[in-house]
Amino acid sequence: MIILGITGSVGMGKTEAGKYFIKNNIDVFDCDKEIATFYNKKDTIFEIKKNFPSTIHNNKVDKNALANIVFNDKSKLKLLEELLHKKLQKEQSFWLRKKIREKKNLLVFDVPLLFEKDNIKKYDFVMVLSCNKALQRIRVLKRQGWNEERYEKTLKEQIPDYTKQTLADIIIKSDRGKRYLNQEIIKIIKEVKNKKNRKIHEILKEF
Template sequence: MIVLGLTGSIGMGKSTTAKMFSDFGVPVHDSDEAVHRLYRGKAVPLVEAAFPGTTAGGTVDRAKLAERVLGDPAALKRLEALVHPLVRADATAFLKRHHAAGAQLAVVDIPLLFETGGQERVDQVVVVTAGPEVQRERVLARPGMTEEKFEKILAKQVPDEEKRRLADFVIDTGRGMEAARLAVADIIEELTGKRPVAKAS
């Protein structure tokens, strides 16, 4: 089974592209979704022990946790040290299941793939990109996003140009959804030898 890492900077269309792989029948592990699940399960006692008062009713209160770690690099590092191994274990279990089920290809959606050395854990990497103007417009349209927040997030991410250089495949979502969907189908065909057909929604 080929493991394809999917990544891209904020606002590049990674989640939309992950859904396109899924629509073509490729199993996709979504790191963000895994964190949401872990924040209602395994991560709760660990987060409460490290950041008392940030959980309630067996769930991590994301707003309280954000208040505690944002703007505090040491606290953020502590949180990442707790959560990243859990997400990695979740992805490993996901890949084992699909390998056993005979999948030819599986996608692991990793937001900070290059930043965390994730390229070592996948066979090939696809980077989702878009022009800087498109990216800025998409990100600033998000609720609660400001120029300052956007710049801080960008500063923590490997630059888009560098990501594209390191990628095996690049999908430009700035050219429209249909072009992106075709690019996804081309990648699947190249890796599996079969032209995929989208599942009926």
């Protein structure tokens, strides 16, 4: 089995790349999507209510209010990350084992903070998405709940794009159109599948 990690700074096109992997019949574990589901679960709501009581309204998490708190207080950000990371690790491990039973030979993990927070040994290859700074900014500021301040603070919390590119095995530019992106991903799938597979027990040891 081959494990490919995809990452990149905020607004670099990770989600779009993930869609093209899925389109080409490769299963993708999207960390952001998985975390989004946690906020609707009773155990997460309970934990957030205990630590961030002002962000709960009608037993629902106000994610914008939560973002405002954690991006202005590093200790609160660390607390939230620890809370969510434990749940995420559990779900990643469960998903991986399911795909092993299905005898998949290539899996993709979309991990926004792969270099910053994750264990790089999990992955056989790491692919970094990148684009020009102007497009990156436009993409992010279109998102609900985002503004210049949040954007700049997020960038400061992340390893710079140029550094990520030096750490990557594969680099894809996401500002060259959807057709280019799909063609590059098809090429990467073929190349990666021809590489030597890691043994299952070696993969599970890292997860």
